[in-house]
Amino acid sequence: MRRVLTRLEQASGLDRVSDRLQRAIDRSFGPKRVRDVLHGVWLGHPLHPALVQVPVGAWLSAAVLDLMPGQRRAATVLVATGTAAALPAAITGANDWASLSREQRRVGLVHAISNTVGLALYTGSLAARLTGRHGSGRALAYLGLAAASxxxxxxxxxxxxQGAGVNQSTPSLHRITEGWHPVADLASLPESTLVAKQVDEVPVLVYRDSDHVTVMLARCAHQNGPLDHGTIVSSNGHACVVCPWHGSAFRLADGTVAAGPAATDQQVLRSRVVGGVLEAQLP
Structure with a gap:
């Protein structure tokens, strides 16, 4: 399986379809605020994995009931529930997929095809059950479960x-040792300006707003973009840094994600000023 997956990651022949589909999704999924809702910015982590639980749970439960006598109606209800719930899960998944790297999109494309086949089989299963062909309905459901699995x-x-959908910057925290680390002389930090520094050789972004100073990991949570090369914008009265790679925005005061495709907050270190020197440590 490792060899198969490696070949899939390297299957550049998928890129022509993948690139066209990505452009189509970017054009058709509405304004950025809608896409942020689909990414799960409001939830604090990707929405797609949470929605997937409903169809998977319903279909697995239906598979168990199909093995038991007298459970046709209950199994049909569960198949219908899972089939209906698969649509919002698919929409959020497609939205997330369009913001991935090319290698991730190759695997994600086959992932989507497999799930689409599973959904089609479950739709056929539901139609068969509703017309009294429960044997065919069960067979189609088990084939659908295999495809969805x-x-x-x-x-x-x-x-x-491949790290799709996970916070890419958090592993940098494991490279920072315990205790307080000097970052910069406070007097040398200009106000309202992005300043690149390091803590234990880990890149951090320093931002000073009057007496408040933020020390934030400098690699974007979404795809490790360089936030220290980003721009500063105002969002709902908060100064935010916008990643130059994919446009994710984070509040400079506390790292809260303000705009996707990132769905998780940017990690901020604890900071203090001692003798005019800005120091930082692990959260």
Whole structure:
């Protein structure tokens, strides 16, 4: 399986379809505020994995009931529930997929195809059950579960091996040792300006707003973009840094995500000023 997945990651032949589909999603998924809702910015982490639980849970439960006598009606209700819930899960997944890197999109494309096949089989299963062909309905449902399970496996590979949807900056925290670390002389920090520094060789972004100073990890939570090369904008009265790579925005006061595609906050270090020197430590 490792060899198969590696070949899938390197399958550049998928890029022509992937690039066209990405452009189509970017054109059709509405304004940025709508896409931020679909990304899960309001939730604090990606929305897609949360919505996936409903169809997966309903379909697995239906598979169990299909093995038990007298449970046709309950199994049909669960198949219908899972099939209906798969649509919002698919929409949020497509929205997230369009903001991934090319290698991630290759795996994500096959993930989506597998899940689409599973959804089509479950739709056929539901139609068969509603017309009294419960044997065919069960058979189609088990085929659908197999396809959806394959899609789920690829989804796990996307998240755990390729890091899609996870906070890319947090692992940098493990490279910072315990205790307070000097960052810069406070007097040398200009106000309302992005300043690049390091803590234990980990890049950080320093921003001074009068007496308040923020020390934030400098690599974007979404795809490790360089926030120290970003721009400062105002969002709902808060100064935010915008990543130059994909446009994710984070409040400079506390790292809260203000705009996607990032769905998780940017990690901020604890800071203090001692003898005119700005110091930082792990949160």
């Amino acid at each position: 394959g899609g789920a496996y690829l989804g796990g590979h996307l998240a755990y091996k």
